[in-house]
Amino acid sequence: MDKPVLYIVIPCYNEQEVLPITSGLFLQKIRDLAAAGKISGDSRVLFVNDGSRDDTWQIIQRLAEEDEHFEGVSLSRNRGHQNALLGGLMTAKDRCDVTISIDCDGQDDIDAMDAMIDAYLDGCEVVYGVRSKRATDTFFKRFTAEGFYHLMNWLGAGIVFNHADYRLMSSRVLDEFANYKEVNIFLRGMVPLVGFKSTSVYYERAERIAGESHYPLKKMLALAFDGITSLSVKPIRMITGLGVVVSVLSFIGVLWAIIAALSGHAVAGWASTVCMVCFMGGVQLLCLGVIGEYIGKIYMETKARPRYIISEHTWDGAEK
Known part of the structure; x- marks a missing residue:
């Protein structure tokens, strides 16, 4: 059996501070795995520049000029982490046998790749990198992150607990994943839908090596909401259930008001009226907001716009 060609796919956005440090770590891992006879010497590190506004792309170009094991593609504009990663995976799938996606910041344990490759050689097509603990997170981040995973699974989206985007995927899986056309x-949440034999590798996540995180609370909340509305319709069903409950309570309230009026015990008051109006108005706005989010997703899907556009790459020729 020929040794598999591995592509380490790394999305980058404004990573000029950390890239010169972690690039050497990724290159050394390629060399170590090749020296151990686990992967081919033709394996590569593929950086995806997600419309960075600093010198990230210039650094990637320089790395590619200095060592053939580095390659890079640059998106025409910033498309976000998920689209940048997808662009890298789709670029790599026809150039390799297996990919490992990982962030550029050095927080994910690079040495876990050894166990991932071992699992692949044993027949697994997908290997998830899973955090064994969250000791480096603040209480707030740990509480909200783990709560998100529990919420997603409760809503019916079968995501792997404490797994982000550190994973191995074979080219066979990527070929099938390319058929998922949603914008x-x-x-x-999408990778588990493809199926195939899978397993998990556990590791401890470290602090960021350099630079600052590009995922503030606002972006994390947006990603979480995208995940919920992209993978589950349960919020819509919950709204239906809430509507039924509120309707029943409202019907009971109407009966009570009629009986009170007929019996002569009705008392004029504004407090109860204001409370009821505010409550119903809040429920209606919340429901409209959730429904509107789904309609917005449908609107974007019907446009079928490109999820990413590659404007430049580091290798010669016209291939992209």
Whole structure:
């Protein structure tokens, strides 16, 4: 059996501070795996520049010039982490046997790739990198992150607990994954839908090596909401259930008001009226907001716009 060609796919956005450090770590891992006879010497590190506004793309170009094991593609504009990662995976799928996606910041344990490759050689087509604990997170981040995973699974989206986007995928899986055409993507929830034999590798996540995180609370909340609305219709069903409950309560309230009026015990008051109006108005606005989010997703899907556009690459020729 020929040694598999591995592509390590790394999305980058404004990573000029950390890229010169972690690039050497990724290159050394390629060399170590090749020296151990687990992968081919033709394996590569593929950086995806997600419309960075600093010198990230210039650094990637320089790395590619200095060592053939580095390659890079640049998106025409910033498309977000998920689209950038998808662009890298789709670029790599016809150039390799297996990919490992990982972030550029050095927080994910690079040495876990050894166990991932071992699992692949044993027949697994997908290997999830799963955090064994969240000791480096603040209480708030740990509480909200784990709560999100529990919520997603409760809503019916079968995502892997404490798994982000550190994973191995074979080219066979990527070929099938290319058939998933939705515009609103949430990879950690979509990959399990493809199926095939899979397993998990556990590791401890470290602190960011350099630079600052590009995923503030606002972006994390947006990603979480995208994941929920892209993978589950349960919120719509919950709204239906809430509507039934509120309707029943409202019907009971109407009966009570009629009986009170007929019996002469009705008392004029504005407090109860204001409370009821505010409550119903809040429920209606919330429901309209959730329904509107789904309609917005449908609107974007019907447009079928490209999820990413590659404007440049580091290798010669016209291939992209």
